[in-house]
Amino acid sequence: GAVVSQHPSRVICKSGTSVKIECRSLDFQATTMFWYRQFPKKSLMLMATSNEGSKATYEQGVEKDKFLINHASLTLSTLTVTSAHPEDSSFYICSARDMGDSPLHFGNGTRLTVT
Amino acid sequence: AQTVTQSQPEMSVQEAETVTLSCTYDTSENNYYLFWYKQPPSRQMILVIRQEAYKQQNATENRFSVNFQKAAKSFSLKISDSQLGDTAMYFCAFMNPTGANSKLTFGKGITLSVRP
16 A cells, blocks of 8 residues: 655654654655644644645645755655744644545655754 | 534543543534544544535544534544544544645644553
8 A cells, every 4th residue: 555654753852953854655646745733632634735846835824934845756755844843842743645536545654843 | 614623632541431522613614524533643634534514424443433513513423442542632523624725724633552
């Protein structure tokens, strides 16, 4: 089945630094990938939709200058948390779709801790 | 906009018993997809079952089945012969299939605990 790889699984960074999270579709091409944020025991909140070769579409309330998304190829999307603050600490999950109406496949998530 | 409601925050079931998780949704669309995802403590999102709205027959996957009531906009998940490995958060999700950018809208989730 379709596999989505997300890296790193855990990262700790200091306030003010930037962190990059990678999301790769390993055995299929994904023209669209999605980035979610999840707080403990809460639901997944969609942050943005990442489209290969074009600008990402951000959900209302998500700062696009803080959460930079790049989808440079059909198998890779990256999320960069810039000038991280402790309140950015969270679990970030990416997902990708193989074909237009197929279910989303999720990465294993990244636990970000900002100290 | 579509909304997905899971009103039960948590449930508990005895191993080998059957449990039903509730989900309702609101949409003006006629064609759409509904999903149940499982998120165990590892936090990996796992697709449990999928239902196309145009199909009247309820989807089943081994011990998992749904009761899809389109008119009532209800989509409950039944887990038969519950196993300890079923302990997880379960999310009901809606998708309007308008193409590759179709987004999933998730409910708040329910924490299911299976007791030995």
